[in-house]
Amino acid sequence: MSLLKLPGVSAAVLVLVLLLVWQTTFVICGPMAIASPAATFAYLAGHWQDLGTHVWATGQAFLVALAIAVVGGLVIGLLTGLGATAAETAEPLLLAANSIPKIALYPVVLLLFGIGLPAKIAFGAIHGIIPVAIFTMNACRAAPPVLLKTATVLRLSPMDRMRSVLLPSALPGVLTGVRLGFSLTLIGTILGEMFGSQSGLGYLLMTSIGLQNTDIIMAVTVLLIAFAASVSTALLSWERRLRRMR
Amino acid sequence: MSRVTVYRILAVAIPIALVELACRVGWMGRMTLPPPSEMALGLYAILKSGRMAGAILETLRNVLVALGGSVVVGVAAGALIHAIAPVRRVLEPLFSTYYAVPIYGFYPLFIVMFGLGDKPEILIGFMLAVVAVITATLNGLDGVPKVLLKTARVLRLGPLRAAWTVTLPYAAADLFTGVKLAVAYSFIGVIGAEFIMSQSGLGYEIRYAYDNLDNAVMYPLILLVLVVAVAVNMTLDAWDRALRARRGAGQGARR
Numbered sequence: 242m243s244l245l246k247l248p249g250v251s252a253a254v255l256v257l258v259l260l261l262v263w264q265t266t267f268v269i270c271g272p273m274a275i276a277s278p279a280a281t282f283a284y285l286a287g288h289w290q291d292l293g294t295h296v297w298a299t300g301q302a303f304l305v306a307l308a309i310a311v312v313g314g315l316v317i318g319l320l321t322g323l324g325a326t327a328a329e330t331a332e333p334l335l336l337a338a339n340s341i342p343k344i345a346l347y348p349v350v351l352l353l354f355g356i357g358l359p360a361k362i363a364f365g366a367i368h369g370i371i372p373v374a375i376f377t378m379n380a381c382r383a384a385p386p387v388l389l390k391t392a393t394v395l396r397l398s399p400m401d402r403m404r405s406v407l408l409p410s411a412l413p414g415v416l417t418g419v420r421l422g423f424s425l426t427l428i429g430t431i432l433g434e435m436f437g438s439q440s441g442l443g444y445l446l447m448t449s450i451g452l453q454n455t456d457i458i459m460a461v462t463v464l465l466i467a468f469a470a471s472v473s474t475a476l477l478s479w480e481r482r483l484r485r486m487r
Numbered sequence: 488m489s490r491v492t493v494y495r496i497l498a499v500a501i502p503i504a505l506v507e508l509a510c511r512v513g514w515m516g517r518m519t520l521p522p523p524s525e526m527a528l529g530l531y532a533i534l535k536s537g538r539m540a541g542a543i544l545e546t547l548r549n550v551l552v553a554l555g556g557s558v559v560v561g562v563a564a565g566a567l568i569h570a571i572a573p574v575r576r577v578l579e580p581l582f583s584t585y586y587a588v589p590i591y592g593f594y595p596l597f598i599v600m601f602g603l604g605d606k607p608e609i610l611i612g613f614m615l616a617v618v619a620v621i622t623a624t625l626n627g628l629d630g631v632p633k634v635l636l637k638t639a640r641v642l643r644l645g646p647l648r649a650a651w652t653v654t655l656p657y658a659a660a661d662l663f664t665g666v667k668l669a670v671a672y673s674f675i676g677v678i679g680a681e682f683i684m685s686q687s688g689l690g691y692e693i694r695y696a697y698d699n700l701d702n703a704v705m706y707p708l709i710l711l712v713l714v715v716a717v718a719v720n721m722t723l724d725a726w727d728r729a730l731r732a733r734r735g736a737g738q739g740a741r742r
Contacts, residue, residue, distance in 0.1 A: 274596065329491045330494040336724055427589065458592075469587035474580065
């Protein structure tokens with residue numbers, strides 16, 4: 242049991258448990274419903290070049306969407322986090338915007354941007370921008386008052402105040418938002434590709450659903466989970482290190 | 488009305504007014520975006536005619552089933568995981584990366600397993616919501632002061648009575664936050680699944696109207712989804728704040 246306290250060991254146990262659940266599901270439901278772990282990894286090994294072009298298409302859209310979500314979220318969060326009235330005004334609105342099923346907005350995005358890369362990017366970005374904004378705003382509001390008073394005493398301009406006091410103090414909270422924003426932007430981009438797109442992992446998922454090709458469905462799912470889980474874990478450990486430093 | 492309320496109303500009303508203006512003046516094509524006032528009138532007409540009532544009720548029912556399941560299973564699983572430390576240690580990384588996993592990726596799998604219909608949609612909503620409830624339950628149980636648990640033991644309360652009279656009331660605020668998230672996630676999951684692939688429900692109707700370029704139906708229905716999601720969220724949020732304020736008032740004495 243003490244072995245489990247090592248982070249690597251518990252993660253390995255988790256991966257083993259998930260693989261076991263996967264294999265069991267395969268044994269119960271059969272190859273029509275789900276590809277076995279062995280078949281999925283064989284597919285990944287055999288077709289990584291075909292998958293590569295789709296990964297590249299998704300990757301491009303995702304990176305631009307993520308940049309928009311992070312920068313936009315930071316700007317909204319910092320602006321609303323500057324004062325109590327602004328934050329109080331914005332918080333319920335941002336929380337409500339966060340609870341909207343964004344997929345319902347998909348037709349609007351398509352009509353505004355047309356089919357193609359811009360629509361994918363826009364759909365990814367609207368998923369990610371709000372969590373970044375909410376966490377940035379709350380992290381700014383939680384900044385220790387003594388720091389803010391020091392900034393006032395030093396007569397910092399609003400820009401300097403934001404850059405050298407508010408942002409560094411809010412960084413761990415901002416990272417939480419970026420971590421959530423990262424995963425939501427990824428989901429948004431994939432969803433955006435599922436309709437009205439000719440390339441990317443979302444497109445591949447959607448066509449494989451139509452063809453009931455469980456090998457591809459599971460291969461894409463595994464790729465996405467592996468990517469999302471590793472980036473999210475890295476961001477989480479960075480965030481924890483920052484919090485410990487305080 | 489407080490100043491903040493006025494600001495909030497302005498923050499919503501001004502953008503809507505600008506969109507209305509852009510549509511009326513003709514900067515925005517009618518096929519791209521009809522004026523918000525027309526969407527609202529269209530929604531009124533659709534609701535009055537009752538032709539979407541079946542789809543709306545079906546979606547609401549599926550959301551409720553997903554929500555109920557996720558709350559019951561989530562609280563029970565949370566309590567169990569809280570009690571067994573090694574299980575928690577193994578599962579913790581799963582919870583912290585769970586929302587990075589595109590759950591919709593499993594939708595095709597669920598369709599193959601359960602067939603097209605309510606079950607895979609409910610399952611997606613459930614899967615999105617349940618982990619938020621588990622995490623909230625763990626948070627809530629972590630926050631119960633040891634002294635209260637000791638008091639319960641001194642008073643020889645059985646495990647069920649201790650849970651009912653001590654743990655649950657104390658963890659209620661955190662649990663409620665979990666339920667609030669679960670409501671949003673069930674909505675997002677069910678409507679998303681209906682939109683991606685299904686034969687009925689609100690998400691399907693929006694998709695169908697979109698595929699047929701039927702803006703007169705599509706935009707009012709999108710508006711309906713937005714209004715319902717925002718209204719439910721704001722109501723729950725207000726309760727959440729009240730619950731926390733009440734607990735916060737007694738906090739000093741407890742710590």
